[in-house]
Amino acid sequence: MYLAIAIQLGIICIIQAATQGDTTSCGGCCTAPAGIPGIPGSHGAPGPIGMKGDIGVKGEKGNQGLDGKDGLPGKIGPTGLPGAIGEKGERGEKGQQASTNSQPKSAFSVAFKTDPGRLPVSPIKYPLIITNFGNHYNKETGKFVCQHPGIYIFQFASLSSNNNNIVTSIMKNGQRILSSFESGSDYKSVSNMVVLDLVANDEVWTEPLSTNYNYYHSNVNTYCSFSGFLLYATSIKMYLAIAIQLSIICIIQATAQHDTQACSGCCTAAAAGIPGIPGSHGAPGAPGPIGLKGDIGGKGEKGNQGLDGRDGLPGKIGPIGLPGAIGEKGERGEKGEQASTNSQPKSAFSVAFETDPGRHPIGPMKYSSIFTNVGNNYNKDTGKFVCQHSGTYVFQFTSGSSDNGNIVTSIMKNGQRVVSAFESGSGYKSLGNMVLLDLVANDEVWTEPLSASYNYYYSNTNIYCTFSGFLLYATT
Incomplete structure (x- = not known):
């Protein structure tokens, strides 16, 4: 491009010089024919930047942003309240056949094989142990101590010394139950029997009535004796069931009292976790269409906020509440088969x-x-x-x-x-x-x-x- 310009400038200079020489020599009277047209010039450089155009039309409102992401899971809910009272228990199974040996055993027979003479007004301490099943007769105290509640049979026989009076009594826990007496001449024998309903730790013994009626006699023939045995045992199942129920009630009450003191009754039923954190704002809407010629139109308004993210997942289930109160006692099972004794x-x-x-x-x-x-x-x-x-x-x-x-x-x-x-x-x-x-x-x-x-x-x-x-x- 520069070479072409140089050539054109050289040609122009030659033409001008020739023209100037001819004018000087002929005094301007000569004219020459027109030269051939010059080579067209190249395109000119770009013009300067035009004037700033008018502001373009405002772009349309951007589309609504996408929904935000799900929130984080909620916190663990509070501990639930104690459960409701349990349902009534099912009827118990039929009882098993009773065992002939299921009843506890208690029996004793004690006596004098030597002459006791005048005995003090206190429990008679028989030195000879004939039978003492269960060891419930205490030789040192002269007392039978009940270990198995039930119906007992007690019997005594006493012989007075010659020409002396005698009264022997059966005592229960210090109370005189019954007696038997003899007075007058010669040796005399007395006896009696009683049926007593005893509970654990009841005490039974024989005792003279007074110092005027305590003249006893015995020898190797054993005239003075005292016996007793358990006839019918009282079932302790009922007492045991009551005790268990009372113990359970006490435990429940103690637990309830402890819980009340700990939380002051503020606990409520477990609820779903709190909603998750709202999702972030949606992305800005897409730019509006390009305005008419001129500067790019102003940025369109921000699109509407995206919808809130969905609630977070429910919080984890709170700890299990305390057990509910014990349900009602189930119906009594059918009666077991009759045993032989x-x-x-x-x-x-x-x-x-x-x-x-x-x-x-x-x-x-x-x-x-x-x-x-x-x-x-x-x-x-x-x-x-x-x-x-x-x-x-x-x-x-x-x-x-x-x-x-x-x-x-x-x-x-x-x-x-x-x-x-x-x-x-x-x-x-x-x-x-x-x-x-x-x-x-x-x-x-x-x-x-x-x-x-x-x-x-x-x-x-x-x-x-x-x-x-x-x-x-x-x-x-």
Whole structure:
């Protein structure tokens, strides 16, 4: 390009010089024909930048931004409230057949084989142990201590020394239950029996009435003895169930009290976690279309904020609430099958006179005081025991006579005299007898004086007149 310009400039200079020489020499009178046209010049350089155009039309509003991202998971909810009370338990399964050996055992027999002489007014300490199943008789104290609640049979026999008086009593926890006495000449023997309902740690023993009635005698023939045994054990399952329920209630109450102190009752049911953090703003909308010629139009307005991000995932489940209160006790299971012995029905009684009956009329003796009446088969108003469960029963009586009065007491069954005992002569006297009877339902048994010549009875708060009975074997 520069070379072409140089050539053109050189040609122009030559033409001008020739023109100038010709003019000088001819004085301007000569003219020459026009030269050929020169080569066209190249395009000129670009012109300067034009004036700034008008502002372009405002761009359209950008599109709405995309939704923000999901928020973070919420925080763990608070601990839930304790659960509701549990549903009532299902009915228990049928009980297993009882074992013939399931009843606890307790039995003892103790005695004197030497002459005890005058004994102190305190528990009689029998030195000879004949039987002590369970070791519940304490030789050192002379007392039987109950370990298994239930119905017990106790019996004693005592012999007085020659021409001396004797009164022996059965004591329970310091209370005189019943007694038997003899006074007058010669050696005299007394005995009595009682049925007692005991609980754990009850104590039973024999004791002289006073220092005027404590002249005992024995030898190798063993005239003084004391025996007892458990007839029917009282089931402790019911007491155990109650104890367990009370313990559970105490635990629940203690737990509830502790929780109340810890949170002041501010806990509420667990809720979903708090919503997640809102998503970030959406991206700006796309720029509007380019305006007309001129500067690029102003930036369009920011698009609307994107929608909030969705709620974060629910927080993790709070810790499990405390257990609900214990549901109601289920229904009692069906009765287990009957066992051969200890599941038999129970029937036992001991009754007495605590006041002086005097001359008792001929007919059933209506004992006014009831010590024991398991099954309520002894009727205090009629004086009769009425059999409800067929089986073999043991019946025993002891009667005290008034001073110088004669006495004959009999055990009656359905109006028939079965056995009797007799005392006559001077002084106060005591007698007794025992029998085993096979009974069927509605059989009646009672005691009765023999006649109006042998009905001189005597008793007081020391209880000299008693009547007892119990079911030994039930008929299956």
